[in-house]
Amino acid sequence: MNVLEIHQLNKRFREHQVIDGLELTVPEHAVFGFIGQNGAGKTTTMKMVLGLLKPDSGSITICGESVRYGETKSNRHVGYLPDVPEYYGYMNAREYLALCGEITGLPKKRIQERSGELLELVGLGSTKKRISGFSRGMKQRLGIAQALLHEPRLLICDEPTSALDPVGRKEILDVLYAAKGKTTVLLSTHILTDVERICDHVAILHGGKLALNGTLSELKEGHRQDGYALEFRSAEEAARFAECMKSNRFAATVAQEGTAIKVQLQLSGTLGGGQSIIGLLAHQQLTPVRFEALEPTLENLFMEVIQ
Amino acid sequence: MSGYYAFLKKELLESIRTYKLLILIAVFFIFGMLSPLTAKLMPDLLSSFLPEGITLTVAEPTALDAWMQFFKNTSQMGLILTVILFSGILGTELTRGTLINMLTKGLSRHAVILSKLTAMILLWTVSYMTAFVVTWGYTAYLFPNDVPPHLELSVFCLWLFGTFLMTLFLFAATLVKSSYGALILTGAVSALLAMVNIAPLAQKYNPLILALNNTALLTNAIQPSEMYSALTVASICFPLLIAGAAVTFKKRLL
Numbered sequence: 001m002n003v004l005e006i007h008q009l010n011k012r013f014r015e016h017q018v019i020d021g022l023e024l025t026v027p028e029h030a031v032f033g034f035i036g037q038n039g040a041g042k043t044t045t046m047k048m049v050l051g052l053l054k055p056d057s058g059s060i061t062i063c064g065e066s067v068r069y070g071e072t073k074s075n076r077h078v079g080y081l082p083d084v085p086e087y088y089g090y091m092n093a094r095e096y097l098a099l100c101g102e103i104t105g106l107p108k109k110r111i112q113e114r115s116g117e118l119l120e121l122v123g124l125g126s127t128k129k130r131i132s133g134f135s136r137g138m139k140q141r142l143g144i145a146q147a148l149l150h151e152p153r154l155l156i157c158d159e160p161t162s163a164l165d166p167v168g169r170k171e172i173l174d175v176l177y178a179a180k181g182k183t184t185v186l187l188s189t190h191i192l193t194d195v196e197r198i199c200d201h202v203a204i205l206h207g208g209k210l211a212l213n214g215t216l217s218e219l220k221e222g223h224r225q226d227g228y229a230l231e232f233r234s235a236e237e238a239a240r241f242a243e244c245m246k247s248n249r250f251a252a253t254v255a256q257e258g259t260a261i262k263v264q265l266q267l268s269g270t271l272g273g274g275q276s277i278i279g280l281l282a283h284q285q286l287t288p289v290r291f292e293a294l295e296p297t298l299e300n301l302f303m304e305v306i307q
Numbered sequence: 308m309s310g311y312y313a314f315l316k317k318e319l320l321e322s323i324r325t326y327k328l329l330i331l332i333a334v335f336f337i338f339g340m341l342s343p344l345t346a347k348l349m350p351d352l353l354s355s356f357l358p359e360g361i362t363l364t365v366a367e368p369t370a371l372d373a374w375m376q377f378f379k380n381t382s383q384m385g386l387i388l389t390v391i392l393f394s395g396i397l398g399t400e401l402t403r404g405t406l407i408n409m410l411t412k413g414l415s416r417h418a419v420i421l422s423k424l425t426a427m428i429l430l431w432t433v434s435y436m437t438a439f440v441v442t443w444g445y446t447a448y449l450f451p452n453d454v455p456p457h458l459e460l461s462v463f464c465l466w467l468f469g470t471f472l473m474t475l476f477l478f479a480a481t482l483v484k485s486s487y488g489a490l491i492l493t494g495a496v497s498a499l500l501a502m503v504n505i506a507p508l509a510q511k512y513n514p515l516i517l518a519l520n521n522t523a524l525l526t527n528a529i530q531p532s533e534m535y536s537a538l539t540v541a542s543i544c545f546p547l548l549i550a551g552a553a554v555t556f557k558k559r560l561l
Contacts, residue, residue, distance in 0.1 A: 046500070054560075091324075103413060
């Protein structure tokens with residue numbers, strides 16, 4: 001079951017085609033990382049999903065219900081956390097949640113229960129002061145509480161951590177991770193470490209469409225290259241090893257930089273590549289200080305995709 | 308519907324906590340006290356300002372003078388203050404983005420317009436009534452047994468004009484981006500109505516006379532029947548302005 005489906009979505013601002021035939025599906029119970037550069041169209045896409053912006057063409061469905069601009073019916077399945085949430089400063093957190101709950105049509109008793117639970121979860125349980133006195137991190141945490149209040153099936157977070165300090169960021173990510181079991185999370189961000197920490201699905205938006213899409217492990221597997229990094233005690237040893245690699249006619253590119261060597265085997269996918277290097281090391285009686293198989297990182301993937 | 312009530316509650320809480328209600332009631336209470344008082348003291352005040360030796364015969368003040376003061380105060384300062392106090396009611400929410408969150412929670416845009424309008428009209432009514440009741444009581448005390456004719460109609464006319472003006476303002480606020488823009492637009496329409504008032508033919512249909520002819524009604528210079536056309540026009544404009552506000556706001560890009 002897909003919580004969110006986007007088909008052939010297009011949006012143009014004057015000359016600039018921001019979204020160009022976007023196809024995106026978010027499966028249930030995923031933590032979906034939606035990555036892109038600043039201005040790639042992440043916020044534009046989310047606003048269209050929320051019915052706040054009119055798409056030029058294409059269809060968006062949330063839990064099987066299609067989204068129409070200016071109408072907000074489909075939003076009852078959605079919790080939305082804006083990048084910098086704005087509240088009514090004259091209310092306190094509990095009053096704000098009560099307002100949100102009443103608008104969504106939750107019964108009074110349920111609002112009280114949920115408010116208590118959620119404020120506890122985001123660590124605002126004991127705060128009595130009005131929102132005008134909240135710090136940015138507190139506002140962001142209240143943002144999560146209001147977004148989760150009606151137990152939405154899809155939680156959309158628009159760069160929730162970009163304005164926060166490291167502590168605030170960790171708190172937000174922890175809360176989002178805790179929400180994972182109950183709801184599907186669509187997390188837009190350009191902070192790749194955040195994605196690696198909590199997301200299981202990743203999509204990279206570039207040039208108005210998805211340049212990359214899949215589970216994090218799939219993507220890494222698909223982009224695995226048979227590369228190794230070695231480090232020797234001295235530059236002479238490193239040079240000797242590089243020489244041997246060449247003379248043994250390995251199908252590989254070898255790059256030396258002082259005592260460090262990077263080997264890129266061309267027969268990718270053959271796991272035996274590493275073994276043959278170890279064999280060569282043993283044969284030459286060379287002991288490296290460090291021997292490491294290079295794993296693709298999300299950063300590498302991202303850089304590769306947006307070039 | 309539940310969205311409308313919830314948001315109306317929020318609007319009312321807002322006017323209490325941001326002191327709008329307090330300011331309005333205080334100012335209109337002062338208007339209410341001041342109107343009969345100025346009427347009563349005006350002859351004394353005038354004579355105290357005159358140089359010695361000159362005597363001015365001023366007619367003994369009556370309840371009519373008190374009500375003239377009341378209409379002057381509420382129709383000018385009162386209405387202007389009310390509109391200015393409410394000037395940010397939609398614009399601020401749009402520029403700050405507080406409304407986005409409410410809309411994404413399923414609050415309909417119609418409910419936003421209707422609850423804001425209800426709050427404005429409610430506050431206008433309460434403050435206007437405060438001024439009226441205070442003036443009425445104080446006038447009855449200062450000038451006993453003296454009630455000018457057509458007072459109820461006259462008071463109702465100004466109330467309806469105030470309601471019309473609030474609706475006009477809200478419609479303007481859905482058309483332009485900033486709160487100041489909406490104020491300017493409302494001012495421009497009022498100025499236009501004032502210009503229309505020069506043409507004798509259009510005069511009797513002009514809603515503006517609901518706020519201009521109040522004292523004329525009390526002195527019998529104008530008969531109630533002469534107000535009916537303007538009352539009808541204002542009553543027809545009211546739902547049209549609401550519909551206009553609802554439609555433009557629904558299409559508006561946030």
